[in-house]
Amino acid sequence: MKRIACLQVAVAAVAGFVAFTALASGHADEEAAPIFAITIPSGYRDWKLISVAHEEGNLNDLRALLGNDIAIKAYREGKLPFPDGAIIARLAWIYVPSEENNKVFGRSQSFVAGPATNVQFMVKESNKYAATGGWGFAQFKDGKPAGAALLKTCFPCHEPVKARDYVFTHYAP
Amino acid sequence: MKRIACLQVAVAAVAGFVAFTALASGHADEEAAPIFAITIPSGYRDWKLISVAHEEGNLNDLRALLGNDIAIKAYREGKLPFPDGAIIARLAWIYVPSEENNKVFGRSQSFVAGPATNVQFMVKESNKYAATGGWGFAQFKDGKPAGAALLKTCFPCHEPVKARDYVFTHYAP
Numbered sequence: 001m002k003r004i005a006c007l008q009v010a011v012a013a014v015a016g017f018v019a020f021t022a023l024a025s026g027h028a029d030e031e032a033a034p035i036f037a038i039t040i041p042s043g044y045r046d047w048k049l050i051s052v053a054h055e056e057g058n059l060n061d062l063r064a065l066l067g068n069d070i071a072i073k074a075y076r077e078g079k080l081p082f083p084d085g086a087i088i089a090r091l092a093w094i095y096v097p098s099e100e101n102n103k104v105f106g107r108s109q110s111f112v113a114g115p116a117t118n119v120q121f122m123v124k125e126s127n128k129y130a131a132t133g134g135w136g137f138a139q140f141k142d143g144k145p146a147g148a149a150l151l152k153t154c155f156p157c158h159e160p161v162k163a164r165d166y167v168f169t170h171y172a173p
Numbered sequence: 174m175k176r177i178a179c180l181q182v183a184v185a186a187v188a189g190f191v192a193f194t195a196l197a198s199g200h201a202d203e204e205a206a207p208i209f210a211i212t213i214p215s216g217y218r219d220w221k222l223i224s225v226a227h228e229e230g231n232l233n234d235l236r237a238l239l240g241n242d243i244a245i246k247a248y249r250e251g252k253l254p255f256p257d258g259a260i261i262a263r264l265a266w267i268y269v270p271s272e273e274n275n276k277v278f279g280r281s282q283s284f285v286a287g288p289a290t291n292v293q294f295m296v297k298e299s300n301k302y303a304a305t306g307g308w309g310f311a312q313f314k315d316g317k318p319a320g321a322a323l324l325k326t327c328f329p330c331h332e333p334v335k336a337r338d339y340v341f342t343h344y345a346p
Contacts, residue, residue, distance in 0.1 A: 049218075052225045052235045052266070057282040062225045064237060064345075093225070093345050101341060104333050109229040113345040160277050168274060172237075172266050172286040 033145035035152070036136030038123050040143065041068065044089045048072045051172035054095060054111075062113050063092040065169045071124075081134065081165040086124040088167065092117045117141070122167070133158070133166040206318035208325070209309030211296050213316065214241065217262045221245045224345035227268060227284075234265040235286050238342045244297075254307065254338040259297040261340065265290045290314070295340070306331070306339045 032039045047066035055061050067075060071086040093113035101110035118141040126134035137154035139146035158166040205212045220239035228234050240248060244259040266286035274283030291314040299307035310327035312319035331339040 046221050049222055049237055049239065049264075051286045052237050053271075053286065054227050054235060054268075054284040055282055056284070057278070057280060059282070062227060064222055064225050066222065091222075091345075095227070098226075100334070104330060104341075105230070107230060109232070111227040111229075112343070113224045113226065116346055157277060161273070168277075170285070172264075173289055 031143070031145050033138035033140065033151060034148040036123070036129065036132075036138060038121055038136050038138035040119070040138075040140055041087055041089070041121060041123075044068070044087070044119075044121070045091075047089060049172070050075060050088065051169050053169070055092075056095075059092070059117075060095050061092040061117055062095050062111065063090055065090050075171040081126075082124045082167070084125055084127075084134075088122045088169070090120040090122075090169075092119070118146070133162065135166055204316070204318050206311035206313065206324060207321040209296070209302065209305075209311055211294055211309050211311035213292070213311075213313055214260055214262070214294065214296075217241070217260070217292075217294070218264075220262060222345070223248060223261065224342050226342070228265075232265070232290075233268050234290055235268050235284065236263055236265040238263055248344040254299075255297045255340070257298055257307075261295045261342070263293040263295075263342075265292070291319070306335065308339055 030039045044066060047068055050065035050067045050072070052065070053063050055063065066089045068085075068087045068089075070083055071088050074080075074082045074086055093116050095111055096114035097108065098110040098112040101112070102108050118139050120137070120139045123129070123136040123138070124134055125136060129136045132155040135155070135158070137151050139150060155166070158168070161168050203212050217239060220241055223238035223240045223245070225238070226236045228236065239262045241258075241260045241262075243256055244261050247253075247255045247259055266289050268284055269287035270281065271283040271285040274285065275281050291312050293310070293312045296302070296309040296311070297307055298309060302309045305328040308328070308331070310324050312323060328339070331341070334341055
């Protein structure tokens with residue numbers, strides 16, 4: 001059943017990708033991520049802050065979650081599910097100790113954002129992405145989209161938080 | 174010399190505080206921080222992201238640096254010193270492990286923003302705050318300003334990064 005749904009998404013995505021490619025001619029750097037046909041949303045670096053986090057292990061990053069106005073409004077009003085048009089951006093940077101800060105503090109305690117790792121987006125379009133909880137997923141590194149294999153892992157990972165419309169991050173007041 | 178400068182600031186601040194109190198009548202919750210007479214800038218939670226960080230030790234927080242439009246523009250253009258009117262906000266939340274996230278990852282690796290600790294502001298007014306590098310400093314916890322004793326520690330701590338106009342945080346691309 002899931003497999004069928006996934007195929008439907010794939011077919012829809014291919015159609016979407018073709019449409020996008022036609023629209024985006026002349027914008028060679030705006031490459032769409034596969035499956036969900038998502039491009040980097042314009043101006044996302046200016047969006048408002050949802051929260052911050054630190055992931056250890058392989059990820060080894062500091063991250064910030066930003067939301068477009070639709071997402072931020074839904075977060076602040078505590079409204080679920082997120083309405084269509086909501087986009088959540090996850091920026092991440094390598095987790096690096098700050099020698100400069102530690103010198104001032106007189107001890108090793110300060111970790112800051114190093115070089116960017118990648119940026120991910122969740123885009124809510126309940127009909128378009130019905131097979132994946134209404135969300136499309138994308139990841140870009142230096143402007144280049146991640147492949148389909150990686151993007152197929154997004155939704156299964158987000159399924160445990162179905163009760164919060166598949167969104168892990170809580171709003172930080 | 175420093176002591177004199179500090180006293181001058183204190184005198185100016187008392188005058189500023191009186192002026193503020195007169196202006197703010199009817200806004201009892203907009204209490205100004207001492208010394209620099211800074212109130213919580215309206216709408217700061219909507220400002221754009223500068224960067225994120227994690228402090229261990231007593232601070233034990235995850236933090237986000239936000240900037241008003243003047244500060245963000247200066248950061249992005251790499252222009253120092255920051256122009257008058259620039260304000261940098263440092264939000265911080267208790268550093269807490271996320272059991273929910275860890276369950277999904279299958280290992281202990283995820284740390285998220287817990288309850289807010291306090292919010293700090295650096296306000297650039299080169300004449301008004303000439304004795305402290307052109308910056309005024311403030312800290313608020315649950316809307317209540319920190320006392321003068323704490324604020325007197327701000328500038329000495331920022332002095333080692335005089336070459337970057339007394340600002341520790343680098344912009345995260």
